[in-house]
Amino acid sequence: MPNCWAQIPSASVETDVVSMDKIVSLAKRRGFVFPSSEIYGGLGSSYDYGHYGVLLKNNVKGQWWRAMLQERDDIVALDSAIIQHPETWRASGHLAGFTDPLVDCRTCKLRFRADKLDEAQCGRKPSKHPGETPDCDLTEARDFNLMFETTVGPVKEEGSTVYLRPETAQGIFLNFKNYLQFSRKRPPFGIAQIGKSFRNEITTGNFIFRTREFEQMEMEFFVPPPEAGRWFEHWLEQRMSWWTRLGIRPDHVRLRPHDTEELSHYSSATSDIEYLFPIGWSELEGIANRGDFDLRQHAEYSGQKLEYVDTVSGDRYVPHVIEPAAGADRAMLAFMVDAYDEDEIEGETRTVLRLHPLLAPVKVAVLPLVRKDGQPELAAEIYRDLRERVQTEYDEGGAIGRRYRRQDEIGTPWAVTIDHQSLEDRTVTLRDRDSLAQDRVPIGELGEEIERRLRAAWQSPKLQG
Numbered sequence: 001m002p003n004c005w006a007q008i009p010s011a012s013v014e015t016d017v018v019s020m021d022k023i024v025s026l027a028k029r030r031g032f033v034f035p036s037s038e039i040y041g042g043l044g045s046s047y048d049y050g051h052y053g054v055l056l057k058n059n060v061k062g063q064w065w066r067a068m069l070q071e072r073d074d075i076v077a078l079d080s081a082i083i084q085h086p087e088t089w090r091a092s093g094h095l096a097g098f099t100d101p102l103v104d105c106r107t108c109k110l111r112f113r114a115d116k117l118d119e120a121q122c123g124r125k126p127s128k129h130p131g132e133t134p135d136c137d138l139t140e141a142r143d144f145n146l147m148f149e150t151t152v153g154p155v156k157e158e159g160s161t162v163y164l165r166p167e168t169a170q171g172i173f174l175n176f177k178n179y180l181q182f183s184r185k186r187p188p189f190g191i192a193q194i195g196k197s198f199r200n201e202i203t204t205g206n207f208i209f210r211t212r213e214f215e216q217m218e219m220e221f222f223v224p225p226p227e228a229g230r231w232f233e234h235w236l237e238q239r240m241s242w243w244t245r246l247g248i249r250p251d252h253v254r255l256r257p258h259d260t261e262e263l264s265h266y267s268s269a270t271s272d273i274e275y276l277f278p279i280g281w282s283e284l285e286g287i288a289n290r291g292d293f294d295l296r297q298h299a300e301y302s303g304q305k306l307e308y309v310d311t312v313s314g315d316r317y318v319p320h321v322i323e324p325a326a327g328a329d330r331a332m333l334a335f336m337v338d339a340y341d342e343d344e345i346e347g348e349t350r351t352v353l354r355l356h357p358l359l360a361p362v363k364v365a366v367l368p369l370v371r372k373d374g375q376p377e378l379a380a381e382i383y384r385d386l387r388e389r390v391q392t393e394y395d396e397g398g399a400i401g402r403r404y405r406r407q408d409e410i411g412t413p414w415a416v417t418i419d420h421q422s423l424e425d426r427t428v429t430l431r432d433r434d435s436l437a438q439d440r441v442p443i444g445e446l447g448e449e450i451e452r453r454l455r456a457a458w459q460s461p462k463l464q465g
Helices: 011-015 020-029 051-070 087-092 114-119 169-174 176-182 225-245 293-302 328-339 375-386 400-410 420-425 443-455
Strands: 033-035 047-049 075-077 099-104 111-113 142-145 149-152 160-163 189-198 213-223 253-257 269-277 280-291 320-327 340-345 348-353 364-368 392-394 414-418 427-432 438-442
Touching: 020 033, 020 328, 020 340, 047 051, 051 075, 051 189, 051 213, 051 225, 051 328, 087 169, 087 293, 099 114, 111 114, 169 176, 169 189, 169 213, 169 293, 213 225, 213 328, 225 253, 225 269, 225 280, 225 320, 253 280, 269 328, 280 293, 280 328, 320 328, 328 340, 348 400, 364 375, 364 400, 375 392, 375 414, 375 420, 375 443, 400 414, 414 443, 420 427, 427 443, 438 443
Parallel strands: 075 189, 364 392, 364 414
Antiparallel strands: 033 047, 099 111, 099 142, 149 160, 189 213, 213 320, 253 269, 269 280, 280 320, 340 348, 414 427, 427 438
C-alpha cells in the first residue's frame, strides 16, 4: 500500500474557514439542497436536491462512471432493481445480521445506538451523553434491523414481504451469471452501478452525510482467487487517486486499514478512504476484499452455479471479489466542504466554492454589463453558442459585482462579460473565479478557450494559500 496516502494534516487544516453550518446555509441559499417536505415541518434526515445540487451530484457521478467505464475496458455497467426477491437478503445475511444495538430513554423518549452513546447528545442535557445524568433511564440494548420492510401486492395482509435494498452490491451478484453470458468478460472484470439504497438508521445527522435514503456508487471486481491481494492493492491506489485528481486536498484525505476486530466476517482486508470534515475524519468510501462469500451464498440459496469456467483449460472456480463502494451524497458534501473558501475583495468578504471545473454545476456564466445598447442581444448569441458545448448560465439582473459573487458561490469557474467594447470589436472579458484574472478574448475563440481550460490540469488554489 503506498505510504504517500497516509497523510498527516498540514497547517491548512487548522486555518480552514469552513464549518458545517456554513455549508448548510450556502446549500439552501443557493439551491443545492433543501430540507425535504419543508412546508410540513420537514422529515428528519431527508433532503431534496435543488438545481445546482442536481448538477453537482450528476457531475460527481459522471466522473465516477468515466473512471469506471471510459478510462478502462474491464468494467461493465448495471442498474438493478431496488426491490429484489426477499431470499436475496436471507442469503446475504442482511435478514439475520444487518442490525444495530438500540436503546430507548424512558425519560426523553429518544432512541440511541447502544454502541455510539459516547457520540450522542442527551435529550434533556445536550452537553451530556445519554446515561450520564441522574434523569436518564435507558432500556436494555436490543437488536434493530436496518432494512425498510414493505409488501408486494394490492392487499397488505395478502402480499409478500419484501425490503428496500440496503446496498446496491447484491443486485450485482444476482446478475453475475447474466454478465458472464452476454458481456464476453472473464475474470478479472467488474460490474459497476449507481443507485439508491435505504437504511432505517437509528442515528442520522450531519446534513447529507448520513441519511436514510442515499445514493451509492459501487463496483464489484471479480478476480481469480490467487490474484485477489494484488487487485485489492490496485483498487486502493486507483480510488485514492480519483479523489485527489478531482481536487480533494491530499492533507484532507487518508486511507485507514480496518483492524481485525473491525473486519466484516467475509472480508480478509478492508480499508476506508476518510475525509477530514468539520465533524472530524469520516468515511467517504470503503474498499473491501469480500472473498467468494456472496457468490457462494447466492449459489447455495438459489441452487444455481455461480462460477467461472475456463473454456480452454476446463478450470472452474468461484471468483473472489474486490469492492470499492462510495456514497454519491457524501462525495458531493466532501467536494463542497473542500472547495469552500472566503477571501476579501475591496473590503468585502467573498464566499467562493473553488470546485474542480469538471465538477462545477455551471462552467461559464454569460453576463451583459448593462441591459441596453445591444449588449443583451450579443450576450444571448454568445450564450446560445456556449450552451451547446458546456453547462452555461445567462444572468442580466443586478449589478455586475453581485452577479460575480453569485456565480462564485455556486462554483462557476469562468464568467464572460459583454460590454461596450464587445459591440465594437467582438471581444469579451473572460474572468477566472480563483485568480480573478480578466482576459480579453475574441468571441469567435471563446468556446475553444473554455474547452481548453476545462481540459487543463487543475489543483485546488487552497493548496497554494
